[in-house]
Amino acid sequence: MKTGVRPDTQALAGLWKEEYAALMREYATGGGESALGHAYELGRLALARQKSLMEIAALHHLDLKELVCTEQDEKRRAAVVQAGGDFLAECLSPYEMAHRGFQDAVTALRELNETLEEEIKRIAYAVHDEAGQLLVAVHLALAEMRPDLSVPHREQIAHIEELLQEVEAHLRRYSHELRPTVLDDLGWIPAIRFVADQVAQRASIAIDVHAAFSGRLPTATETAVYRIVQEALNNIVKHAAAKRVWIRAWREQQILYCSVRDDGIGFDPSNTPPEAGHRGLGLVAMRERASAIGGTLRIESTPGSGTQLSLRLPLEDGYVDSRCACR
Numbered sequence: 065m066k067t068g069v070r071p072d073t074q075a076l077a078g079l080w081k082e083e084y085a086a087l088m089r090e091y092a093t094g095g096g097e098s099a100l101g102h103a104y105e106l107g108r109l110a111l112a113r114q115k116s117l118m119e120i121a122a123l124h125h126l127d128l129k130e131l132v133c134t135e136q137d138e139k140r141r142a143a144v145v146q147a148g149g150d151f152l153a154e155c156l157s158p159y160e161m162a163h164r165g166f167q168d169a170v171t172a173l174r175e176l177n178e179t180l181e182e183e184i185k186r187i188a189y190a191v192h193d194e195a196g197q198l199l200v201a202v203h204l205a206l207a208e209m210r211p212d213l214s215v216p217h218r219e220q221i222a223h224i225e226e227l228l229q230e231v232e233a234h235l236r237r238y239s240h241e242l243r244p245t246v247l248d249d250l251g252w253i254p255a256i257r258f259v260a261d262q263v264a265q266r267a268s269i270a271i272d273v274h275a276a277f278s279g280r281l282p283t284a285t286e287t288a289v290y291r292i293v294q295e296a297l298n299n300i301v302k303h304a305a306a307k308r309v310w311i312r313a314w315r316e317q318q319i320l321y322c323s324v325r326d327d328g329i330g331f332d333p334s335n336t337p338p339e340a341g342h343r344g345l346g347l348v349a350m351r352e353r354a355s356a357i358g359g360t361l362r363i364e365s366t367p368g369s370g371t372q373l374s375l376r377l378p379l380e381d382g383y384v385d386s387r388c389a390c391r
Contacts, residue, residue, distance in 0.1 A: 084155075085127040092131055092147040103154040111158045124152045174284065174356040181287050185243045195235050199228055237262075252286035253277065253313065256293050260311060267301045269309055276314040281379075288353045289322060289375065292361070295346050296324040296373050304328025304371060318379045325372040333363045 084106055091099035110120055128148040135141045206221050213221065247255035253275045260271040280286065293311060300306050306328030313322045333347075347363060350373070354361040359377035 081123060084123055085130075088124070088127055088148060088151045089131060091151050092144045100151065100154045103151045104157060107155040107158040110155070111162060117156070117159065120152075120155065124148065124155075173352055177288065177353065177356055178284055181243075181284075185248075187242060189243075191235050191238055191242070196232065199232055199235075202228060247286065247290055251280050252290045255286075255290050256311060256313075259290070259294050259297065260309075263297045263301060269301070269306060271297075271309040271311065273311045274313075276312075277320070281320075285357045285377070288357045288359075289320075289377070292350045292353055292373075292375060293322065293324055295350050299346050300324075300326045300328060300371075303331070306370070315379070320375075320377040320379050322375040322377075323372055325370065327370045330365045330367045330369045330371050332367060333365050 083102075087095070087099055087102045087106065091103065128145070131144050131148065132141050135144055203225065206225060210218055210221055244255050244258050246258050256275075257273050260273050263269065264271040281289070297309070300309055304326050306326035308327050310325045311323070312325075313320070315321070351361045354375055354377070357377065359375055362374045362376070363371065364374070365371035
């Protein structure tokens with residue numbers, strides 16, 4: 065990045081297009097490093113005002129065309145084209161820096177998610193295996209005591225064993241909800257069907273799952289897609305008052321699509337109220353998970369008309385099997 069005199073930001077904000085043309089002309093006609101410094105500031109302003117690269121490229125093309133057409137000397141034309149390219153490159157350098165920062169953030173987020181998933185897996189297995197073994201030991205100890213007890217005490221032991229069995233059932237459910245083994249063993253689609261069945265039974269909601277897709281994805285990708293669907297179902301149960309939910313997954317060329325739609329009360333995605341706290345955090349978490357695997361997440365909802373969450377994920381060659389696995 066080259067440095068130069070910083071122009072007044074407010075002036076640039078009011079006359080961005082005019083300033084771009086004037087400063088590029090200044091640099092092309094010998095403006096030097098100062099004009100390049102202005103180009104960098106123009107780029108920063110464009111980034112802050114969310115101007116797209118296509119907008120900048122189109123503006124640059126028009127201004128450069130005008131400069132070239134007004135130059136009669138062939139050698140000067142070539143110099144103008146070269147100077148215009150340098151000016152555009154300097155103007156776009158803030159975009160490059162922002163892109164690098166975004167890529168670094170995505171990498172850090174992906175690593176954080178992977179670390180969290182490993183910890184979740186460890187806790188889930190500890191709940192299922194270690195706690196399960198302790199409960200088995202308690203059952204054995206109670207069985208050894210039973211012959212020496214009176215009938216009333218045996219009845220108390222039987223009641224305790226019933227309570228322990230309920231504890232075991234809850235621990236199994238918590239373990240599967242934390243990290244279902246089917247996700248590691250069979251993949252994301254069976255895991256989504258598993259969690260959909262669990263939610264349907266627990267919340268008395270009809271959930272239809274249809275996957276026109278088969279094959280495995282990278283572990284981090286499968287986990288992220290599963291977590292997004294899981295969080296979407298949790299939000300539906302807690303906030304949507306829905307009766308039916310439709311989960312769809314399909315592939316179009318090298319793009320994976322996954323959607324979760326409900327017939328609930330809906331909401332305004334642009335104005336999530338503070339009292340919806342967990343829903344707001346859930347939407348942020350889902351978007352972050354999608355970004356971490358290179359995907360995008362779209363939320364469509366209108367009060368009274370339900371909600372649809374749509375994930376779009378570009379796929380790499382060799383990761384998927386396009387044979388249909390429908391339900």
